[in-house]
Amino acid sequence: xxxxxxxxxxxxxxxxxxxxxxxxxxxxxxxxxxxxxxxxxxxxxxxxxxxxxxxxxxxxxxxxxxxxxxxxxxxxxxxxxxxxxxxxxxxxxxxxxxxxxxxxxxxxxxxxxxxxxxxxxxxxxxxxxxxxxxxxxxxxxxxxxxxxxxxxxxxxxxxxxxxxxxxxxxxxxxxxxxxxxxxxxxxxxxxxxxxxxxxxxxxxxxxx
Amino acid sequence: xxxxxxxxxxxxxxxxxxxxxxxxxxxxxxxxxxxxxxxxxxxxxxxxxxxxxxxxxxxxxxxxxxxxxxxxxxxxxxxxxxxxxxxxxxxxxxxxxxxxxxxxxxxxxxxxxxxxxxxxxxxxxxxxxxxxxxxxxxxxxxxxxxxxxxxxxxxxxxxxxxxxxxxxxxxxxxxxxxxxxxxxxxxxxxxxxxxxxxxxxxxxxxxxxxxxx
Numbered sequence: 001x002x003x004x005x006x007x008x009x010x011x012x013x014x015x016x017x018x019x020x021x022x023x024x025x026x027x028x029x030x031x032x033x034x035x036x037x038x039x040x041x042x043x044x045x046x047x048x049x050x051x052x053x054x055x056x057x058x059x060x061x062x063x064x065x066x067x068x069x070x071x072x073x074x075x076x077x078x079x080x081x082x083x084x085x086x087x088x089x090x091x092x093x094x095x096x097x098x099x100x101x102x103x104x105x106x107x108x109x110x111x112x113x114x115x116x117x118x119x120x121x122x123x124x125x126x127x128x129x130x131x132x133x134x135x136x137x138x139x140x141x142x143x144x145x146x147x148x149x150x151x152x153x154x155x156x157x158x159x160x161x162x163x164x165x166x167x168x169x170x171x172x173x174x175x176x177x178x179x180x181x182x183x184x185x186x187x188x189x190x191x192x193x194x195x196x197x198x199x200x201x202x203x204x205x206x207x208x
Numbered sequence: 209x210x211x212x213x214x215x216x217x218x219x220x221x222x223x224x225x226x227x228x229x230x231x232x233x234x235x236x237x238x239x240x241x242x243x244x245x246x247x248x249x250x251x252x253x254x255x256x257x258x259x260x261x262x263x264x265x266x267x268x269x270x271x272x273x274x275x276x277x278x279x280x281x282x283x284x285x286x287x288x289x290x291x292x293x294x295x296x297x298x299x300x301x302x303x304x305x306x307x308x309x310x311x312x313x314x315x316x317x318x319x320x321x322x323x324x325x326x327x328x329x330x331x332x333x334x335x336x337x338x339x340x341x342x343x344x345x346x347x348x349x350x351x352x353x354x355x356x357x358x359x360x361x362x363x364x365x366x367x368x369x370x371x372x373x374x375x376x377x378x379x380x381x382x383x384x385x386x387x388x389x390x391x392x393x394x395x396x397x398x399x400x401x402x403x404x405x406x407x408x409x410x411x412x413x414x415x416x417x418x419x420x421x
Contacts, residue, residue: 003248007234009227012351012411015217016225016234032217033351033415070377072384079376084369087376092390099400100372103365132250136230143403146362146369152316153369159313160305160374164384195231195249 005196008037039190045197048186049119055182056112058175063105066170067154070161080172081105081150103146108179111141111187118194127198138191145187147180219415226254261410262336268405269332275394275401276325282391285371289384297391298322298367320366321395328364328402331357332409339413347414354411361406364399368392 008019010030022028022040029036043051066078079087085101088094114134121128128134154176158167220226224237228247235254238245246253283295296304298321305314331353338345371392378386 002236004225004234004236007225008232009220009225009234011227011229011232012354013347013415014220014227014412016220016223033348035351035355068373068377072380075380075383077377077379079373081373084372084376087379088368088372088388088392091387093388093393096368096388096393096396097372099396100368103362104369104372132231132252135250136252139230143358143362143407146365149363149365150369152320152363153366153373156313156316156366156370157373157377159310160370161377163308165378192232195233 010035010037038193041193042190043185045119045122045194049116049123051182051186052112052115052119055179055186056116058179058182059109059112062172062175062179065172065175067172067176068158068161069168069170071166071168072164078170081176103144104150107141107145108147108183111138111145111183114138114141115186115191122194122198125198131198135192135194138187142187142189145183147176147183151176151180221256226256228252228254229258257412257416258408258410261408261413262340264408265332265405266336268401268408269329269336272325272398272401272405273329275398276329279391279394279398282394283389284367284391284395285375285386286389287378287384287386291382295389298395301367317367317370320363324360324364325398325402328357328361328406332402332405335409335414342417344417350414351411354406354409354414357406361403362399364402365396368396368399 006019008017008028009015010017010033012035013030013033015030015032017028017030017037019038020028022038024040026040027036028038063080063082066080067084069076069078071077081104082101085097085104087097088100089097114137118128118131118134121131151173154173158169161167220234221237225234226237227234228250230252231247231250233247233249235247235249237256280298283297284301286293286295298317302314302318302321305311305317335350335354338350371388375386375388378384
């Protein structure tokens with residue numbers, strides 16, 4: 001069974017198109033249903049690796065330092081996204097703590113770790129051990145990564161509490177904002193381009 | 209093939225190829241329909257269409273619709289302040305913001321917690337019904353609606369995260385405390401189920417003329 005590297009199929013309507021080299025900033029979309037087929041390379045493998053390492057640092061800061069600190073008559077309280085997810089673990093709503101911890105902390109963490117792993121090898125055009133599984137997992141994780149929703153959640157919580165208590169933004173919130181931007185750059189749909197730029201021996205012919 | 213108008217588009221089954229839904233590789237079809245061996249590039253099983261797409265998407269959607277009722281009826285949060293406690297529902301929270309003059313924030317929560325789930329129910333319901341009938345009506349527009357659902361889907365998780373942050377911050381024991389309540393469990397389940405419904409649905413069914421399920 002053969003692969004046709006010069007073809008692309010629209011995932012939303014199954015129309016088949018000839019692949020074409022795109023100029024920077026160009027997007028190829030389906031003439032049938034207007035879905036995006038693929039984009040020109042925004043960042044190359046080396047840049048993606050550099051940004052992934054940056055994301056790892058931002059992630060550590062975002063989850064170590066408090067995102068919000070409140071003060072009620074001299075009593076102080078602060079929280080991180082992990083502690084917030086754990087706070088749901090008390091009482092009748094407890095099961096929701098698991099998906100919350102996943103979407104806010106665990107999924108982004110896994111995404112960054114997997115990206116760094118595959119990119120370290122992709123630098124030399126190689127496929128990391130477990131490459132296929134890693135790429136599949138990245139695809140499964142992508143819709144469940146909610147750093148940007150966390151960011152909005154922090155802002156809403158701050159406004160909600162600001163009428164009752166004194167609220168301070170922690171260092172974690174700035175790191176979360178940075179992480180939000182980095183995640184859209186490194187973990188988007190265009191990660192699948194790694195299939196085309198890596199490969200051993202015969203698979204090397206798969207480059208577009 | 210590439211730059212021609214919509215009329216001359218060639219579809220994958222006409223060319224005897226199938227797209228791997230994991231790595232996107234365009235592979236030759238070996239057998240007719242159903243699972244057609246595995247992708248030579250990533251070894252994933254190849255399917256012409258996602259298996260049981262409509263049935264799975266419908267099941268998730270119905271489950272989400274049912275849970276949406278307790279999600280709105282039961283309180284999502286319980287706040288005590290100087291001994292007196294009061295529960296708040298999703299809609300109650302929005303009304304509180306509106307009354308206190310925070311119109312912007314009331315609107316953000318309304319969109320994320322009420323508008324987005326309801327729009328998702330409506331669009332997914334419409335797509336499932338029209339695809340079951342093999343309707344040729346407004347295919348382009350229906351595909352666009354599917355993309356909208358994929359795009360807005362996860363923003364509904366906002367309220368769960370807000371309750372989590374507030375509950376973990378306001379823990380001043382006797383003075384003031386906030387606890388999550390069972391409503392937020394139902395609401396979170398609704399968001400997850402609608403996301404699973406959208407993921408199970410295969411948008412290519414919108415464009416198929418022949419019956420699949």
